[in-house]
Every structure is written in C-alpha cells, then in structure tokens.
Amino acid sequence: MTQNIYDDPNFFAGYATLDRSVKGLDGAPEWPVLQTMLPEVQGKQIIDLGCGYGWFCRWAQEQGAAGVLGLDVSEKMLERAREMTQSPLIDYQIRDLESLQLASSSLDLAYSSLALHYLQNIDGLFASLFSALKPGGMLVFSAEHPVYTAPPKQGWIVDAEGQKSWPVSHYQQEGERISNWFADGVKKQHRKLATWINALIAAGFVIERLEEWGPDAAQIAANPALDEEKERPMIFLLSARKPASR
Amino acid sequence: MTQNIYDDPNFFAGYATLDRSVKGLDGAPEWPVLQTMLPEVQGKQIIDLGCGYGWFCRWAQEQGAAGVLGLDVSEKMLERAREMTQSPLIDYQIRDLESLQLASSSLDLAYSSLALHYLQNIDGLFASLFSALKPGGMLVFSAEHPVYTAPPKQGWIVDAEGQKSWPVSHYQQEGERISNWFADGVKKQHRKLATWINALIAAGFVIERLEEWGPDAAQIAANPALDEEKERPMIFLLSARKPASR
Numbered sequence: 001m002t003q004n005i006y007d008d009p010n011f012f013a014g015y016a017t018l019d020r021s022v023k024g025l026d027g028a029p030e031w032p033v034l035q036t037m038l039p040e041v042q043g044k045q046i047i048d049l050g051c052g053y054g055w056f057c058r059w060a061q062e063q064g065a066a067g068v069l070g071l072d073v074s075e076k077m078l079e080r081a082r083e084m085t086q087s088p089l090i091d092y093q094i095r096d097l098e099s100l101q102l103a104s105s106s107l108d109l110a111y112s113s114l115a116l117h118y119l120q121n122i123d124g125l126f127a128s129l130f131s132a133l134k135p136g137g138m139l140v141f142s143a144e145h146p147v148y149t150a151p152p153k154q155g156w157i158v159d160a161e162g163q164k165s166w167p168v169s170h171y172q173q174e175g176e177r178i179s180n181w182f183a184d185g186v187k188k189q190h191r192k193l194a195t196w197i198n199a200l201i202a203a204g205f206v207i208e209r210l211e212e213w214g215p216d217a218a219q220i221a222a223n224p225a226l227d228e229e230k231e232r233p234m235i236f237l238l239s240a241r242k243p244a245s246r
Numbered sequence: 247m248t249q250n251i252y253d254d255p256n257f258f259a260g261y262a263t264l265d266r267s268v269k270g271l272d273g274a275p276e277w278p279v280l281q282t283m284l285p286e287v288q289g290k291q292i293i294d295l296g297c298g299y300g301w302f303c304r305w306a307q308e309q310g311a312a313g314v315l316g317l318d319v320s321e322k323m324l325e326r327a328r329e330m331t332q333s334p335l336i337d338y339q340i341r342d343l344e345s346l347q348l349a350s351s352s353l354d355l356a357y358s359s360l361a362l363h364y365l366q367n368i369d370g371l372f373a374s375l376f377s378a379l380k381p382g383g384m385l386v387f388s389a390e391h392p393v394y395t396a397p398p399k400q401g402w403i404v405d406a407e408g409q410k411s412w413p414v415s416h417y418q419q420e421g422e423r424i425s426n427w428f429a430d431g432v433k434k435q436h437r438k439l440a441t442w443i444n445a446l447i448a449a450g451f452v453i454e455r456l457e458e459w460g461p462d463a464a465q466i467a468a469n470p471a472l473d474e475e476k477e478r479p480m481i482f483l484l485s486a487r488k489p490a491s492r
Contacts, residue, residue, distance in 0.1 A: 147393060147414060157403065157413060165413030167403060168393060169477040172460035192479070193439060194456040207453045210440040214418035231415040233438070 002098055002118050003187045006052075006074035014182030024055035028113070029226060030142060030213040030235050037209055037239040039138050041065045044108035047132070049097050049125075049141070050115025054081030054090065060111075061087045071095040097125055102132035112141035114235070117149065117188050122196070126203035136244040139205060145212060145233040149177055149190040156228065166232040193236065205240035212236050248344055248364050249433045252298075252320035260428030270301035274359070275472060276388060276459040276481050283455055283485040285384050287311045290354035293378070295343050295371075295387070296361025300327030300336065306357075307333045317341040343371055348378035355379075358387035360481070363395065363434050366422075368442070372449035382490040385451060391458060391479040395423055395436040402474065412478040439482065451486035458482050 005011050019027030028034075042064035048056050051070030060068050070092045072078050078092045085092070098121045110129045119125060129139055148154070150171040156164050174195060179186045197207060212233035215226040251257050265273030274280075288310035294302050297316030306314050316338045318324050324338045331338070344367045356375045365371060375385055394400070396417040402410050420441060425432045443453060458479035461472040 147417070151411065163415060165397065165415040167411030167413050169409060169411040171393070171458070171478050172476045192458045194458045194482070197443075197453065197456045201454065207443065208447065210443045212417070212438045212440045230418045232417050236440070 002073055002096055002120070004073040005183055005186050006072070007076050008183045011181075011183035011186070012074075012076055020055075021053060024053070025059055029215055029219055029223070029229075030237060033211055033213055034113070034140070034142055034237050037140050037211070037237060038111070039109060039140075041109065045106060046109045046111060047071065047102070047107055049100075049110065049112035050118075051081060051092065052077045052113075054078075054085055054092060056111060056113060057081070057090045057092070058085060058087070061089050065089065067091075069093065071097065071100075073097075100125060100128045102128055104131045105134045107132050108134055108137050110137075110139045110141075112143075114142055114144065116141055117143045117191070120189055122189075122191065123199050123202070126199055126205070130203045130205060130242055133242040135242055137242050138208070138239060139200070139241075140237075140239045142213075142235050142237045143196070144188065145236045146171065146190060146192050147232050148234045149188060152177060154179065164228050164231050196236075196238065200238070200240045204242065206243055208239040208241050210236065210238050248319055248342055248366070250319040251429055251432050252318070253322050254429045257427075257429035257432070258320075258322055266301075267299060270299070271305055275461055275465055275469070275475075276483060279457055279459055280359070280386070280388055280483050283386050283457070283483060284357070285355060285386075287355065291352060292355045292357060293317065293348070293353055295346075295356065295358035296364075297327060297338065298323045298359075300324075300331055300338060302357060302359060303327070303336045303338070304331060304333070307335050311335065313337075315339065317343065317346075319343075346371060346374045348374055350377045351380045353378050353380065354383050356383075356385045356387075358389075360388055360390065362387055363389040363437070366435055368435075368437070369445050369448070372445050372451070376449045376451060376488055379488040381488055383488050384454070384485060385446070385487075386483075386485045388459075388481050388483045389442070390434065391482045392417065392436060392438050393478050394480045395434060398423060400425065410474050410477050442482075442484065446484070446486045450488065452489055454485040454487050456482065456484050 025031045041060045043066050046060050046065050046068045048070045051057055051072050054070050057068045057070040068090045081092050098119055151169045157167055158164050174191050177188050177190050213235045215229050220227050271277045287306045289312050292306050292311050292314045294316045297303055297318050300316050303314045303316040314336045327338050344365055397415045403413055404410050420437050423434050423436050459481045461475050466473050
C-alpha cells in the first residue's frame, strides 16, 4: 500500500497553498506542455491516477470526455474534489494504484500528474494500464525527474559568481528517498529515466514523446521563482501508446 | 562539418592511452551492457559511425558479419584501424556524419560508440540512418549523458562527509559545450535526453531500450576509479528499431 501522506494534516494544509492546488491546471507551469501531449479527449473514457482535487477530471469533462474516473489514496483530497464537481460523468474513488484492478480494453486515456513517483511497484501498474487501455489508447503522465529525486539530501549550491547548480549523487541507486516537503518523512521512489522507459516498453507500450520540462522565458518573467528550473530538469512528462494492432 | 579533434596531436596522443583505445571493447566498462542491446550480427550488413581504431568493426566481423563499414572523420584513427585489420569484409572510410549519404534499405545495424554528441545536426543523421536501414533494422549507440554534458564548467564537489556530487546546471540550455579533454577547445553538443529520444521517434524509429550506464560492484572492485560513476549517469546507451512493416 502506498503511503498516504496527503491525509497528514500538515501536508494537506501545505499542499492546499500551492498554485497548482488553488488555481488548478493553470497553476502548474508544466501543464501547457503536458496538454500538447494529450490525445483528443472528446467522447473518450479517461482515468486520472492520483487525481487530487480533480482539476484534470473536470477539465476533461468540460472538453467533452464521455466518462472520467479519478482515483486517489486520500479521502480528504477526494472530499474537496467532490465539492468542486457537478457533472455525473465524473466519478471519484479511493484506490491504491499499486494493486489496481481495471476492466480490460475499457479506457482511451490514462493520465497521471506527479503521483507515480510515490509507487514502489511501477511494473504492475503499467501492466494493468496496458491491459485496461483499448488498442490505440494512451498513457500520459508526469513525475519527478530522477535528477531531482536522486540525492538523498536535496538542495541547490551557489558558486562565487552566483551560479546555481543542483548536486546529483546516488543516481544509480534506485529506491526510497525521504523528503520533508510540508511534512516529515514523505516517501518517494527514485527511478532512473531508463527504468521508467524500459518498464513501459516491457509492458507493451510504444514511447511517443518525452519532455524534461523547463520554464520558458515568459514563465520566468511572470514568476521569477521558476528561474532556477533552467538549471535542472525537475519534472519529466511522458506519453506512450498501446499499439493499435498487435 | 564536425570538428575533427582526433587529429590534434595532443588529443590523439592522450586518447591513445585510454583503456578503450589500448584494450578495445573490453576496456570500455559500458560494453557488457551495450553488447546485450545489439541484435545478432551474423550475416548482417553493419555500419559503425565514429569507428576510431575499428575495435567494434573487427569484433562484428569475428562474430560473422557479412560486411562492416567503419566511418570516421580522423585519418589518423583510420590509419591505425587499417593496420590492425586483416579482413576484406571490413572497409574504413573518412566521412562527415553530418552529411552522410547511404544507399536506402542497405543496412541491418547502425552502431556508434561515444561519437554522436560531437554532431550539431542529429535530426539529419537519424533521417539518413532510418532510410539506410532495412525494415526491422536497428540503431544502437552510446553518447555522453546530458547530466554529464550540461554544466559549462565540469567538476565533482565533495561535501564535509566525503560524499561526491556532480553539480548540474544549464540543463535546459542545449547547444555547444567546450571541454579541455586531452586538448583545448574540444566541442561537444549538450542535448537533453528527451531531445535524443524525440528526434529518433520523429525519424520513424521505435525506442527499444535505454540504459543510463553505471558500474556494477565487480567493476568498481576491479577498477576503483569507477566508483564515482555510481553518483551520476555519465553515458547513455540507446537501441531503436525501424519497424518491420510500415
């Protein structure tokens, strides 16, 4: 069972203050790129893994999705999601992503934003999703980049000229990393980018596009705190397809 | 035209002292993994892009390849390669990889070891190789990892506890990097891993496997200098296939 840090009161309170919590998709600087990686959602059956407040579920429904299922481990997050949701086309369910059972060939799109790096067993999830997708269906997700997750102690260094660098260590040592982000003892999994990609291929997926997201000049001008994200890849975005015929 | 640093006397002399120059494939610690990514070479038509001393060309011929073409920009390297080669099945030619012309559907395998990060125009090369490969043919190559190439000034840092880290900066800023490796002013290109992968996909390739190479415990025991490569990915290995039917 994946750790449910989102129901920790400190974490929940801290997370609620983030731009991506308050403003939804438009508060997530990687969303403009992630959006271009999505297939047409109109008329489609969609699942959102780690849906949180349900921002993506509602966006997909507004774009004409036929049905959206939002899954999360946090009862508190889903409570907020339900409060903000009117459409009967959206359903929210508590579900552990590491033991997901889904009807085969039932989905057009599996989506996930910054949730899968919490999971220990990614191979099992990718096998489940491959089976649950219709031929031609897509998996599009973001996760923390291994350059970001690798060092057990995370922090920028600044040299004499003011140049920021992100010190990478333990990159080859995959497994648990503990961070203290809004709460102590948040457990994440460090996986090499190669491991993510090879796991998708092993499950049967064809890789369609990888992005190692960084801010553009306009985003930095509007939000100078993003400037340091030029120096490292903090998040990666990946789209993969279940082949149309096998 | 790609810079030909290999004909610089200092560079040539320095490069000649490397394990991978003296011992060939067995002197390259990533070779055991790279070898597992290769298709069967017996009876195949093979090209080696940046063949250097021709170690891989001779290995492929010994494994029963039908024909091997080794390409390089360095006349000195090819001179040494020819001195070490007996088989008439191997041909060496001076060729600029950025303006490569090859007969279409003529090759089973395109191979390259630590050469493609010198090229400015990777899209053109991948398009040429895709056309030159037979359906089902493969491209297998290694290159310097973007975590390694990103920082304009490269060097380890060591903290108070002796932990080594590799400071990453300028990751999002792709383009030329100048290093002083055996000679001053060696020009390389920094590209995000995403850029390499998306360029292959854009050319029509299907990604088969990615490895972000690191040493195993036995390699570190035999060569303690490799220990620091646990901390970062220095080299990536990639295999991609031209689909059998299109």
